[in-house]
Amino acid sequence: MSDTLSDDASGGDDGQEDVMTPAELIGKLEEAWLNEKFSPELLENKSEMGECVMEQLTHMEANLQRVRRGDVKASVHRMEIDRIRFVLSSYLRSRLQKIEKFFPHVLEKEKSRVEGDPSFLSPEEFAFAKEYLANTETYLKAVALKHMPPNLQTVDMLKAVPEPCLDSFVFLRVRERQENILVEPETDDQREYVVDLDVDSQHLMRYRAIAPLVSSGAVQLI
């Protein structure tokens, strides 16, 4: 049994990507999970990563079907699968919740994206967001707006639905040293200043100040 499982553990890369071991892939998933959980806005989609993880899980499940029932090894694999599936589901859930919460803004951002820039939504999430918007608009129209005076029959969703608050505070751990990160003053009688972020140090500050560092992987939200 060990052989069938070990062969498949390295599957999932099609040769075009940087070679990443399955263990590194799971590490990336966990990073993305925590970042998505704690970031006030929707982060870049990592659908390729999600697909690779799903592939790993499917392979492992398939192999387990062939294994003698009651095997200790099988139960260990099963536990690991459960753990990974939880992280993946929780990650995708966090994303979907934000898409639902901020749908007009998420769609607007996707529309104004320059060709070639990374997309924030996977094709499936994009389809979901569009349906969510259409469904909600149809609903509002049918139940109330169409009965209102002619000049009041539309609602600007971008204005009506709150947008993510990038000024929220977040906790973070530094992976790559950063210098001169600007800290904006909180009140008028304070002055702005800069901080250096040393590797492995932890900080509490506004998301806006470090948002690009989250996407580049230089800091990890915790």
Next chain:
Amino acid sequence: MDPSEVEFLAEKEVVKIIPNFSLDKIYLIGGDLGPFNPGLPVDVPVWLALNLKQRQKCRIVPPEWMDVEKLEEIRELERKEDTFTPVPSPYYMELTKLLLNHASDNIPKADEIRTLVKDIWDTRIAKLRLSADSFISQQEAHAKLDNLTLMEINTTRSFLLDTLNCMYKLRSNLQPGASGGKAQDHH
């Protein structure tokens, strides 16, 4: 974040066990484990150690720091210093709880250890409350939080962040037209 999720992350930490069975190497997606030989120590993640322990397939070797003398030292230092001192493990609290709840027979002086870790935790949480309080009243925009563990951060997270967001909202409403009439999420 739900505390059970922090515990879930703690369960990834590696602990030594002494198995009473033999098994070839296991090739998990997250890396290889084993081989397992009766009486020979081997490193496994805590989730597996607890499972094997419960099935009476192993004895867990407590982490080096889970020791009365060492913890007493840490406790004294933590009480003496105003800042947060380095902890023996980023998941010291969860690991203590997990191992003592499910493998206390493998841990010498389990009760004393439980008390010591609780003391350390209480001292640190008291410091955390004080610094959160001063962070808010000084209207700081940045704080360095070295040596704080995820579980510690998590105990104060929602209260602290909600407070800060709320204050931000009140302040930005003081500045005319600052928010441009746009709705913002201050969850």
Next chain:
Amino acid sequence: MFCEKAIEIIRELHRMGDGQLPAFNEDGIRQVLEEMKALYEQNQSDVNEAKSEGKSELIPTIKFRHCCLLRNQRCIAAYLYDRLLRIRTLRWEYGSVLPTNIRFHMCAEELEWFNQYKKSLATFMRSLGGEEGLDITQDMKPPKSLYIEVRCLKDHGEFEIDDGTIILLKKNSQHFLPRWKCEQLIRQGVLEHIMS
């Protein structure tokens, strides 16, 4: 006072607390819509009068009514949208079939929205990964690899646990089982957790 009804329906929803869905206040909505109709018609005639007879003193009143109209619109949208968010949460709590007493509190259009939401979510989940997709409404809590001791309260027959072992759940037998496998049977009263 204008807009009072609109505030009232929002208060009513607010009073219910998070996650609860009161009956759809059709009558409240209708009253707000009627007020809007009246405000709009008064404004129409005043606008005409202001234009044809140059009565500029009417303009503040027109503006005031327009503000009331906007406020009414905003309140209704907030009421409806907040209900949608509650209904959305119900999908995650109850699954795709809602209990009758909850459906009873929804209007026809809300049911329609719910069905469409269900469909979109199902399509999304099917599209994840392999052929079967991934049901992300499951695995809400981290898995626990822990076992618990249980006693069987009635004959239940064979039961397969995750590692494939098959055990016989016979009345009064005791077992050491993965906790997550037992939870449902404990709820059903087949097993009881033995606290040591």
